Amino acid sequence: MPRRKTGSYEAGRQRRARIITAAAEHFAGLGYHRTSLTQVAEAADVTEGGLLHHFPSKKHLLLAVAEHRIEATAAWWGELPEDAGLTQVLDLMVRTTERFLAEPGLIQLNVLATAEAADPSSPAHEALSRRYRTVIEHLAATLQRCADRGELAGGTDCAALARECIAVSDGLQLQWVLTDGETDLVGGVRAHCRRILGGA
Template identity: 45%
Template sequence: MVTGMEQKENGRAGRGAGRGTYAVGDERRLRILDAAVEHFAQWGFHASSLARIAKDVGITQGGLLHHFRSKEDLLVQVLERTEQQDAERFFGKDFATAAECYASLLRLTEYNAARLGRTRMFNVLAAEAGDPGHPAHPYFVRRYAELVSVMSASLRRSVESGELRDGTDVAAMAEETAAVMDGLQIQWVLDPKGFDMVSRFRAYADRLLRSITTEGTGLPEQS
């Protein structure tokens, strides 16, 4: 006969085992996402294989599909995870000034310069997603729309506060900045040791701010 105390202990043990199982599952899920980044970066979406990704993680393809319903689902989860991490780290608050906005974009550029695999993946998938039938197409359309919207709102407040000149086309500035960042990333991925993406973006942002701020000021000095 199992006593009440034994039942409680068994319950605790069961819950502990459950938590351990979840922890293993979470850890395996993250390993799959990390492996997928490398595969999508090297081969793109269409040429990547779930079987090869699973092999790199040390599981079967069936085991991978236990965590992700399909290759399309895995791709979306990879993109959403990286986007969430970037949003929390660099866009978690409203920017008080345009200079603060561009300083945060510079920090994002520095962060990307330390993540060759992730940045290569982004370039490859963004190019592939020009096809409306690509599973990442809706993600990239939404991503650019949201980036331009967030930047435009920040820059518009800077016009209203008098930091930026009246008549500044904030939407065009935001679109141009996104294009410059992506163009610099492409050149850096092609030549990571020879092309200084961070310095090039710093110079661009400083030059842009000096041309549109009422006081002719650029990026703030880094501490």
């Protein structure tokens, strides 16, 4: 009996992962509003009822894809050595932005998910708020290690600097979406990083 339960759990986990992958591909390619749950279910090889069992609404699916993207970004940051210098940290910020641009539809998705999460009653609110806090805490700790080695100006508030870095990235992504890709997203993040290095 336990064996059957484990198999059932694993099958469910795999179905959920397939649905998230299919949704990410469709949201990125067609856009969130032009993608139907039927299309996602077909691409994931599940019934629409099976999809709704895992994700009760399209908004819940949006949240899951956004969380998956945040986890992927965290994994990229996990590749950074604990003793990474300030230049390495800032270089990774730029490379992460370049990776975002490789899937422009997911930038639009991130902006949508963030806007959805701004509503305290949204299913996205608590989860994305928690993710933001984790990301900021991790980046602040990384910057603090740089400050402890004298790579940042004395008295630098690393938590505030981390929030500023995330705000610049998110703000530029919003501008990129609103200007139909005309905003130089990578260039803006690179310029911000240069200013940090210049003031270090």
